[in-house]
Amino acid sequence: MKILQVHNHYLQPGGEDTVVGLEAEQLRELGHEVVIERSTNPSATLPTLADLARAPWNMAQARRLARLVRSVRPEVVHVHNTWFHLSPAIFGAMRAEGAAIVATLHNYRGVCASYSLFRDGEPCTKCLVDQSARSAVVHACYRDSRAQTLAPAATITVARKRRVWHHDVDAIICLTDFAREQFITAGYPSDRLVVKPNFAADPGSRSQAPSASNRVIFVGRLTEEKGVGLLLEAWAQAQPEGLELHVIGDGPLRADVDAAAAASADGASPAPVVARGWLEPDEVRHEMLTGRALAFPSRWFEGFPLTMVESMAAGLPVAASELGAMPTILGGERHDRPLGFDPTVAGLAAALEQLRDDSLVDQAGAACLDRYRRNFTSTATGRRLVEVYQQAAEQRRLQPLP
Secondary structure: OEEEEEEEEOOOOOHHHHHHHHHHHHHHHOOOEEEEEEEEOOOOOOOOHHHHHHOOOOHHHHHHHHHHHHHHOOOEEEEEEOOOOOOOHHHHHHHOOOOEEEEEEOOOOOOOOOOOOEEOOEEOOHHHHHOOOHHHHHOOOOOOOHHHHHHHHHHHHHHHHOOHHHHOOOEEEEOOHHHHHHHHHOOOOOOOEEEOOOOOOOOOOOOOOHHHOOEEEEEOOOOOOOOHHHHHHHHHHHOOOOOEEEEEOOOOOHHHHHHHHHHHOOOOOOOOEEEEEOOOHHHHHHHHHHOOEEEEOOOOOOOOOHHHHHHHHOOOOEEEEOOOHHHHHHOOOHHHOOOOEOOOHHHHHHHHHHOOOHHHHHHHHHHHHHHHHHHOOHHHHHHHHHHHHHHHHHHHHHOOOO
Protein backbone atom coordinates (compact mmCIF):
# COMPACT_ATOMS: atom_id res chain seq x y z
CA MET A 1 0.00 0.00 0.00
CA LYS A 2 0.99 3.63 -0.36
CA ILE A 3 0.36 5.54 2.86
CA LEU A 4 0.54 9.29 3.42
CA GLN A 5 1.23 10.19 7.05
CA VAL A 6 0.15 13.69 8.13
CA HIS A 7 1.42 15.10 11.40
CA ASN A 8 1.51 18.58 12.89
CA HIS A 9 4.45 18.78 15.28
CA TYR A 10 4.24 20.38 18.69
CA LEU A 11 6.80 23.03 19.59
CA GLN A 12 8.18 20.70 22.27
CA PRO A 13 8.88 17.25 20.74
CA GLY A 14 7.10 14.42 22.48
CA GLY A 15 5.79 10.89 22.23
CA GLU A 16 3.57 11.54 19.22
CA ASP A 17 6.54 12.68 17.13
CA THR A 18 8.38 9.50 18.12
CA VAL A 19 5.40 7.31 17.19
CA VAL A 20 5.10 8.86 13.72
CA GLY A 21 8.70 8.01 12.92
CA LEU A 22 8.46 4.51 14.41
CA GLU A 23 5.28 3.67 12.49
CA ALA A 24 6.77 4.89 9.21
CA GLU A 25 9.79 2.65 9.72
CA GLN A 26 7.54 -0.22 10.80
CA LEU A 27 5.38 0.05 7.66
CA ARG A 28 8.39 0.25 5.36
CA GLU A 29 9.82 -2.91 6.90
CA LEU A 30 6.50 -4.59 6.07
CA GLY A 31 6.91 -3.58 2.42
CA HIS A 32 4.62 -0.54 2.26
CA GLU A 33 5.47 2.84 0.77
CA VAL A 34 5.23 5.73 3.22
CA VAL A 35 5.25 9.46 2.49
CA ILE A 36 5.37 11.77 5.52
CA GLU A 37 3.92 15.29 5.50
CA ARG A 38 5.14 17.14 8.57
CA SER A 39 3.80 20.55 9.49
CA THR A 40 4.71 22.87 12.33
CA ASN A 41 2.61 25.49 14.05
CA PRO A 42 3.46 28.93 12.63
CA SER A 43 4.39 30.72 15.85
CA ALA A 44 7.84 30.10 17.36
CA THR A 45 6.51 30.77 20.85
CA LEU A 46 2.86 31.16 21.86
CA PRO A 47 0.11 31.08 19.21
CA THR A 48 -1.20 34.47 18.20
CA LEU A 49 -4.91 35.28 18.25
CA ALA A 50 -4.86 35.13 14.45
CA ASP A 51 -3.36 31.62 14.62
CA LEU A 52 -6.02 30.50 17.06
CA ALA A 53 -8.82 32.08 15.03
CA ARG A 54 -7.90 29.81 12.10
CA ALA A 55 -7.60 26.69 14.26
CA PRO A 56 -11.25 25.49 14.18
CA TRP A 57 -11.51 25.23 10.37
CA ASN A 58 -8.46 26.12 8.29
CA MET A 59 -9.52 25.90 4.65
CA ALA A 60 -6.14 27.05 3.34
CA GLN A 61 -4.50 23.99 4.87
CA ALA A 62 -7.37 21.78 3.74
CA ARG A 63 -6.85 22.87 0.12
CA ARG A 64 -3.07 22.41 0.41
CA LEU A 65 -3.38 18.86 1.70
CA ALA A 66 -6.05 18.01 -0.89
CA ARG A 67 -3.52 19.02 -3.57
CA LEU A 68 -0.91 16.83 -1.87
CA VAL A 69 -3.26 13.82 -1.96
CA ARG A 70 -3.89 14.41 -5.67
CA SER A 71 -0.13 14.47 -6.22
CA VAL A 72 0.88 11.50 -4.04
CA ARG A 73 -2.23 9.39 -4.73
CA PRO A 74 -2.08 7.31 -1.54
CA GLU A 75 -4.55 4.57 -0.77
CA VAL A 76 -4.62 5.64 2.88
CA VAL A 77 -3.97 8.94 4.62
CA HIS A 78 -3.06 8.50 8.28
CA VAL A 79 -3.42 11.69 10.34
CA HIS A 80 -1.70 11.84 13.72
CA ASN A 81 -2.26 15.44 14.84
CA THR A 82 -4.02 18.49 13.43
CA TRP A 83 -3.71 20.94 16.35
CA PHE A 84 -3.66 23.74 15.70
CA HIS A 85 -2.23 24.59 12.28
CA LEU A 86 -4.11 22.03 10.18
CA SER A 87 -7.59 21.75 11.79
CA PRO A 88 -10.26 19.06 11.23
CA ALA A 89 -11.07 20.65 7.87
CA ILE A 90 -8.32 18.56 6.28
CA PHE A 91 -10.14 15.23 6.76
CA GLY A 92 -13.04 15.82 4.38
CA ALA A 93 -10.86 17.64 1.85
CA MET A 94 -8.44 14.71 1.61
CA ARG A 95 -11.17 12.09 1.60
CA ALA A 96 -12.84 13.85 -1.33
CA GLU A 97 -9.71 13.06 -3.37
CA GLY A 98 -10.40 9.33 -3.03
CA ALA A 99 -8.13 8.28 -0.19
CA ALA A 100 -9.27 6.37 2.88
CA ILE A 101 -8.75 8.46 6.00
CA VAL A 102 -7.39 7.10 9.29
CA ALA A 103 -6.85 9.22 12.41
CA THR A 104 -5.02 8.29 15.59
CA LEU A 105 -6.32 9.90 18.78
CA HIS A 106 -3.08 10.16 20.73
CA ASN A 107 -4.73 12.20 23.47
CA TYR A 108 -8.12 13.70 24.33
CA ARG A 109 -7.77 16.91 22.29
CA GLY A 110 -10.87 16.02 20.27
CA VAL A 111 -13.08 16.20 23.37
CA CYS A 112 -11.05 18.27 25.87
CA ALA A 113 -9.67 21.76 25.31
CA SER A 114 -6.64 21.01 27.47
CA TYR A 115 -6.15 17.56 25.83
CA SER A 116 -5.73 15.77 29.19
CA LEU A 117 -9.14 15.44 30.89
CA PHE A 118 -7.36 16.91 33.93
CA ARG A 119 -8.34 20.05 35.82
CA ASP A 120 -7.62 21.45 39.28
CA GLY A 121 -5.36 18.57 40.21
CA GLU A 122 -7.69 15.70 39.30
CA PRO A 123 -9.31 13.99 36.29
CA CYS A 124 -12.24 15.89 34.76
CA THR A 125 -14.68 14.42 32.22
CA LYS A 126 -17.36 17.14 32.21
CA CYS A 127 -16.90 18.24 28.59
CA LEU A 128 -16.71 14.60 27.50
CA VAL A 129 -19.90 13.55 29.30
CA ASP A 130 -21.77 16.76 28.39
CA GLN A 131 -20.62 16.47 24.75
CA SER A 132 -19.97 20.19 24.94
CA ALA A 133 -16.83 22.31 25.35
CA ARG A 134 -18.68 25.15 27.03
CA SER A 135 -17.32 24.27 30.47
CA ALA A 136 -13.74 24.46 29.18
CA VAL A 137 -14.19 28.14 28.35
CA VAL A 138 -15.74 28.85 31.75
CA HIS A 139 -12.76 27.26 33.50
CA ALA A 140 -10.12 28.65 31.10
CA CYS A 141 -8.76 25.16 30.54
CA TYR A 142 -6.31 26.06 27.76
CA ARG A 143 -3.30 28.04 28.99
CA ASP A 144 -5.42 29.44 31.86
CA SER A 145 -7.04 31.87 29.43
CA ARG A 146 -10.71 32.02 28.48
CA ALA A 147 -9.85 33.90 25.30
CA GLN A 148 -7.32 31.30 24.18
CA THR A 149 -9.59 28.42 25.26
CA LEU A 150 -12.13 29.61 22.70
CA ALA A 151 -9.94 28.17 19.93
CA PRO A 152 -9.75 24.51 21.04
CA ALA A 153 -13.34 24.69 22.30
CA ALA A 154 -14.50 25.97 18.91
CA THR A 155 -12.43 23.29 17.15
CA ILE A 156 -14.18 20.57 19.15
CA THR A 157 -17.59 22.14 18.56
CA VAL A 158 -17.17 22.70 14.82
CA ALA A 159 -15.96 19.14 14.26
CA ARG A 160 -18.94 17.83 16.22
CA LYS A 161 -21.47 20.02 14.36
CA ARG A 162 -20.03 19.07 10.99
CA ARG A 163 -19.94 15.41 12.04
CA VAL A 164 -16.35 15.11 10.90
CA TRP A 165 -15.76 11.91 12.84
CA HIS A 166 -18.86 10.30 11.33
CA HIS A 167 -18.45 11.33 7.69
CA ASP A 168 -14.85 12.34 6.99
CA VAL A 169 -12.79 9.66 8.80
CA ASP A 170 -13.00 5.98 7.88
CA ALA A 171 -11.20 4.53 10.90
CA ILE A 172 -10.34 6.17 14.21
CA ILE A 173 -7.52 4.58 16.18
CA CYS A 174 -7.66 4.63 19.96
CA LEU A 175 -4.56 3.48 21.81
CA THR A 176 -6.36 1.62 24.62
CA ASP A 177 -9.76 0.13 25.38
CA PHE A 178 -10.16 2.78 28.08
CA ALA A 179 -9.70 5.59 25.57
CA ARG A 180 -12.19 4.01 23.18
CA GLU A 181 -14.82 3.97 25.92
CA GLN A 182 -14.24 7.67 26.61
CA PHE A 183 -14.66 8.67 22.97
CA ILE A 184 -17.84 6.62 22.66
CA THR A 185 -19.20 8.51 25.68
CA ALA A 186 -18.26 11.75 23.94
CA GLY A 187 -20.38 10.80 20.92
CA TYR A 188 -17.79 9.43 18.49
CA PRO A 189 -19.08 6.67 16.17
CA SER A 190 -18.41 3.32 17.84
CA ASP A 191 -18.25 1.50 14.48
CA ARG A 192 -15.24 3.60 13.42
CA LEU A 193 -13.33 3.41 16.72
CA VAL A 194 -10.70 0.67 16.77
CA VAL A 195 -7.97 -0.13 19.29
CA LYS A 196 -4.38 -0.34 18.07
CA PRO A 197 -1.67 0.31 20.67
CA ASN A 198 1.70 1.88 20.01
CA PHE A 199 4.83 -0.22 20.26
CA ALA A 200 8.28 0.06 21.79
CA ALA A 201 11.49 -1.25 20.31
CA ASP A 202 13.15 -4.21 21.97
CA PRO A 203 15.96 -2.73 24.13
CA GLY A 204 17.83 -6.03 24.49
CA SER A 205 18.18 -8.43 27.38
CA ARG A 206 18.81 -7.57 31.01
CA SER A 207 22.19 -8.45 32.47
CA GLN A 208 20.68 -8.93 35.93
CA ALA A 209 17.35 -9.53 37.62
CA PRO A 210 15.47 -6.39 38.75
CA SER A 211 15.96 -7.40 42.38
CA ALA A 212 19.74 -7.05 41.97
CA SER A 213 19.32 -3.27 41.76
CA ASN A 214 18.24 -0.78 44.41
CA ARG A 215 17.27 1.99 41.96
CA VAL A 216 13.59 2.87 41.58
CA ILE A 217 13.32 5.24 38.64
CA PHE A 218 10.88 7.88 37.49
CA VAL A 219 11.12 8.98 33.86
CA GLY A 220 9.07 11.87 32.49
CA ARG A 221 8.25 15.51 32.48
CA LEU A 222 8.21 16.96 35.98
CA THR A 223 4.64 18.24 36.11
CA GLU A 224 1.65 18.01 38.42
CA GLU A 225 -0.34 15.65 36.20
CA LYS A 226 2.61 13.24 35.95
CA GLY A 227 2.46 12.83 39.72
CA VAL A 228 5.97 13.96 40.63
CA GLY A 229 4.79 15.76 43.76
CA LEU A 230 2.73 12.73 44.75
CA LEU A 231 5.78 10.49 44.30
CA LEU A 232 8.06 12.67 46.42
CA GLU A 233 5.51 12.84 49.22
CA ALA A 234 4.87 9.08 49.13
CA TRP A 235 8.60 8.31 49.04
CA ALA A 236 9.15 10.47 52.12
CA GLN A 237 6.32 8.66 53.89
CA ALA A 238 7.35 5.13 52.89
CA GLN A 239 11.13 5.52 53.19
CA PRO A 240 11.74 2.04 51.70
CA GLU A 241 15.04 1.19 53.36
CA GLY A 242 17.86 0.22 51.05
CA LEU A 243 16.26 1.69 47.92
CA GLU A 244 17.02 4.89 46.02
CA LEU A 245 14.61 7.00 43.98
CA HIS A 246 16.23 8.32 40.78
CA VAL A 247 14.15 11.06 39.15
CA ILE A 248 14.92 11.44 35.43
CA GLY A 249 13.46 14.40 33.57
CA ASP A 250 12.90 18.12 33.67
CA GLY A 251 9.99 20.49 33.94
CA PRO A 252 8.15 22.96 36.16
CA LEU A 253 8.58 20.87 39.34
CA ARG A 254 12.35 20.48 38.96
CA ALA A 255 12.96 22.71 41.99
CA ASP A 256 10.88 20.37 44.18
CA VAL A 257 12.92 17.38 43.03
CA ASP A 258 16.19 19.20 43.63
CA ALA A 259 15.03 20.19 47.11
CA ALA A 260 14.11 16.58 47.96
CA ALA A 261 17.48 15.39 46.68
CA ALA A 262 19.33 18.02 48.68
CA ALA A 263 17.41 17.10 51.84
CA SER A 264 18.46 13.46 51.49
CA ALA A 265 22.06 14.15 50.49
CA ASP A 266 23.33 14.17 54.09
CA GLY A 267 22.76 10.41 54.28
CA ALA A 268 20.23 10.60 57.09
CA SER A 269 17.49 9.14 54.91
CA PRO A 270 17.34 5.33 54.53
CA ALA A 271 15.89 5.88 51.02
CA PRO A 272 17.61 8.76 49.20
CA VAL A 273 16.29 10.82 46.32
CA VAL A 274 18.66 11.45 43.39
CA ALA A 275 17.85 14.18 40.84
CA ARG A 276 19.23 12.95 37.50
CA GLY A 277 17.82 15.65 35.21
CA TRP A 278 17.28 15.05 31.50
CA LEU A 279 19.09 12.03 30.02
CA GLU A 280 19.69 10.88 26.46
CA PRO A 281 17.44 8.03 25.26
CA ASP A 282 20.30 5.53 25.36
CA GLU A 283 20.99 6.49 28.98
CA VAL A 284 17.32 6.05 29.89
CA ARG A 285 17.32 2.65 28.21
CA HIS A 286 20.32 1.64 30.30
CA GLU A 287 18.54 2.73 33.48
CA MET A 288 15.54 0.62 32.53
CA LEU A 289 17.67 -2.45 31.82
CA THR A 290 19.52 -2.16 35.12
CA GLY A 291 16.91 -0.68 37.47
CA ARG A 292 14.68 -2.29 40.07
CA ALA A 293 11.32 -0.77 39.11
CA LEU A 294 9.63 2.12 37.36
CA ALA A 295 7.43 4.39 39.47
CA PHE A 296 4.63 5.72 37.27
CA PRO A 297 2.38 7.84 39.52
CA SER A 298 0.50 9.69 36.78
CA ARG A 299 -2.60 11.52 37.99
CA TRP A 300 -4.27 11.93 34.60
CA PHE A 301 -5.72 9.24 32.35
CA GLU A 302 -2.75 9.22 29.93
CA GLY A 303 -3.00 8.47 26.23
CA PHE A 304 -0.44 5.73 25.73
CA PRO A 305 2.62 6.30 27.93
CA LEU A 306 5.57 4.90 26.00
CA THR A 307 7.70 5.08 29.13
CA MET A 308 5.60 2.31 30.65
CA VAL A 309 5.85 0.07 27.60
CA GLU A 310 9.58 0.74 27.19
CA SER A 311 10.04 -0.33 30.81
CA MET A 312 7.99 -3.48 30.23
CA ALA A 313 10.16 -4.26 27.18
CA ALA A 314 13.20 -4.03 29.47
CA GLY A 315 11.67 -6.49 31.95
CA LEU A 316 11.38 -3.67 34.49
CA PRO A 317 8.47 -3.93 36.94
CA VAL A 318 6.03 -1.02 36.71
CA ALA A 319 4.35 0.44 39.79
CA ALA A 320 1.52 2.42 38.17
CA SER A 321 -1.59 4.18 39.38
CA GLU A 322 -4.87 2.34 38.80
CA LEU A 323 -6.19 5.12 36.62
CA GLY A 324 -7.20 5.50 33.00
CA ALA A 325 -4.93 3.80 30.47
CA MET A 326 -2.42 2.37 32.94
CA PRO A 327 -4.38 -0.75 34.05
CA THR A 328 -5.32 -1.39 30.41
CA ILE A 329 -1.67 -1.46 29.37
CA LEU A 330 -0.55 -3.69 32.24
CA GLY A 331 -3.51 -6.01 31.65
CA GLY A 332 -5.28 -8.57 33.79
CA GLU A 333 -7.55 -8.06 36.77
CA ARG A 334 -6.73 -5.82 39.72
CA HIS A 335 -5.28 -8.73 41.69
CA ASP A 336 -2.89 -9.43 38.79
CA ARG A 337 -1.23 -6.05 39.36
CA PRO A 338 0.39 -6.26 42.82
CA LEU A 339 2.22 -2.97 42.27
CA GLY A 340 -0.91 -1.07 41.21
CA PHE A 341 -2.13 1.65 43.55
CA ASP A 342 -4.81 4.28 43.98
CA PRO A 343 -3.33 7.68 43.05
CA THR A 344 -3.03 8.82 46.68
CA VAL A 345 -0.02 9.30 48.90
CA ALA A 346 -1.00 6.34 51.08
CA GLY A 347 -1.68 4.10 48.07
CA LEU A 348 1.63 4.91 46.40
CA ALA A 349 3.57 4.62 49.66
CA ALA A 350 2.21 1.09 50.14
CA ALA A 351 3.29 0.13 46.61
CA LEU A 352 6.77 1.57 47.20
CA GLU A 353 7.08 -0.51 50.35
CA GLN A 354 6.33 -3.63 48.30
CA LEU A 355 9.31 -2.88 46.07
CA ARG A 356 11.54 -4.17 48.88
CA ASP A 357 10.26 -7.71 48.18
CA ASP A 358 12.82 -9.28 45.81
CA SER A 359 10.59 -12.16 44.79
CA LEU A 360 7.62 -9.93 44.00
CA VAL A 361 9.82 -7.53 42.01
CA ASP A 362 11.27 -10.29 39.84
CA GLN A 363 7.88 -11.88 39.23
CA ALA A 364 6.39 -8.50 38.25
CA GLY A 365 9.30 -7.85 35.88
CA ALA A 366 8.78 -11.20 34.15
CA ALA A 367 5.04 -10.53 33.82
CA CYS A 368 5.70 -7.10 32.29
CA LEU A 369 8.13 -8.57 29.75
CA ASP A 370 5.65 -11.29 28.78
CA ARG A 371 2.87 -8.74 28.35
CA TYR A 372 5.13 -6.61 26.13
CA ARG A 373 6.09 -9.55 23.91
CA ARG A 374 2.47 -10.55 23.37
CA ASN A 375 1.01 -7.11 22.72
CA PHE A 376 3.42 -4.24 22.17
CA THR A 377 6.12 -5.41 19.76
CA SER A 378 6.56 -3.96 16.28
CA THR A 379 5.37 -7.24 14.76
CA ALA A 380 2.16 -7.46 16.77
CA THR A 381 1.13 -3.83 16.32
CA GLY A 382 2.27 -3.69 12.69
CA ARG A 383 -0.16 -6.45 11.72
CA ARG A 384 -2.95 -4.66 13.52
CA LEU A 385 -2.16 -1.33 11.82
CA VAL A 386 -2.35 -2.88 8.36
CA GLU A 387 -5.69 -4.46 9.32
CA VAL A 388 -6.98 -1.01 10.27
CA TYR A 389 -5.84 0.41 6.92
CA GLN A 390 -7.62 -2.38 5.05
CA GLN A 391 -10.75 -1.79 7.12
CA ALA A 392 -10.59 1.94 6.35
CA ALA A 393 -10.13 1.31 2.62
CA GLU A 394 -13.20 -0.94 2.63
CA GLN A 395 -15.18 1.70 4.52
CA ARG A 396 -14.14 4.31 1.94
CA ARG A 397 -15.40 2.11 -0.88
CA LEU A 398 -18.72 1.40 0.84
CA GLN A 399 -19.59 4.89 2.01
CA PRO A 400 -20.15 7.53 -0.67
CA LEU A 401 -19.27 11.11 0.05
CA PRO A 402 -22.01 12.94 1.99
